[in-house]
Amino acid sequence: MGERVLGVLGGMGPLASAQFMLRLTLLTPAGRDQEHIPTVLWSDPRVPDRTAARLGRGEDPLPVLLRGLRGLEAAGCGAIAIPCNTAHGWYEAMQAATRLPILHIVDAAAAELRRQGVAPGRIGVMGTAATLAMRLYQDRLAGAGWDCILPEEAEMARLVTPSIAAVKANRVAEAYPPLAEAARALAARGARAVVLGCTEIPLGIAAGPALPFPVVDTIDALARAAIGWAKA
Template identity: 80%
Template sequence: MTEARMLGVLGGMGPLAGATFMQRLTLLTPAQRDQDHIPTILWSDPRVPDRTAARLSGGEDPLPALMRGIRGLEAAGCGAIAIPCNTAHGWFEAMQAQTRLPILHIVEAAADELLRLGVTQGPIGLMATKGTLAMRLYQDRLESRGFEVLVPSAEEMDRIVMPAIDGVKANRVAEAYAPLAEMAVALAARGARAVVLGCTEIPLGISAGPPLPFPVADTIDALARAAIAWAKPAG
């Protein structure tokens, strides 16, 4: 492998997801010693305004706060940026237009993760925030790759998914497992061959209990693998 390049991580959305991304990046990196790991700078700023509220209910625009983090990572000498928050990718084009650094796209990473899991077609379940679903961040990209995307109903979003995400953000991680597993199993029962955990709080809840009996695309791990591929390309 060639020498690793400096990775910038725009985190804090939420803080536990960003911290977990750093852990998973470390554990997934092929390394024998400290020096084999990827030099990384984490910009964890939980003050970024709520992304779902910004899209659905006229909340404060998060773009200025996102760009503040990107400018900090630029100044630190990073060569690319990973953002372990799915809903923030609703501002992907606006962020990418304002920086020279490549931003690794979490949805593309998740699509590649499905292929790594051997899921190349058919119905796919998607669990995500209301904002991510409303912006069709996953539906459009996965459908362009030939997948059919199954999502929770509005009632399931209100009763199951969003409360579980909020629970993880409030550090009640273990409590989130049962509702999130219930929703994933329901999507599988509707024909999903795999379930994409399309909010970086969701893998944290799912990992708090027994593994699910079908493939899941963990977007934290998917983004970590994309970051490793960028930082240490084969050659």
């Protein structure tokens, strides 16, 4: 049983982690309690701000991330999921510090693009300024044939970044109009799908009408990857 216990390194933010647990449960093909995935959630909102750290304006989050990994190891987990895109800027350092496999959220998003039938070509990616600056999606998806286009700097400042902050402050409904506007702008520039590459963004997008083009919810994508690991 221990090999099948999923560890969730969360708290970045707490609402995204809670949504990950909800979606993991709802997406799991189970008919009774005992068929669900044993999971340990380590939700620590004290992890220093990942975007501030990557942009040279804040404390390094790695020590706190590693503390969470050690806690999940001690709890008997067999793999780790991290429902925070920007934290994957420290993926290599985290993976080097643990014997447990860490499911990569960008790989999960790529699998979700394939599942939705999105052919290689131009796609949009929304995320924090740090996630986009670190090229987490652009570089990892290029090898699979997807060309990532991003919101313009003015769109990030006016639409995306304030909306992520609103979700983190539990003002989810007000995040929908600006996030939807940014996603539509990417579609208008030729994106055949839009990856919601920050786990706050799907929460804001879900607060309003569905968009008229494919979107990849990275919370759902990571949950599907975790289910695949647990059921393998």
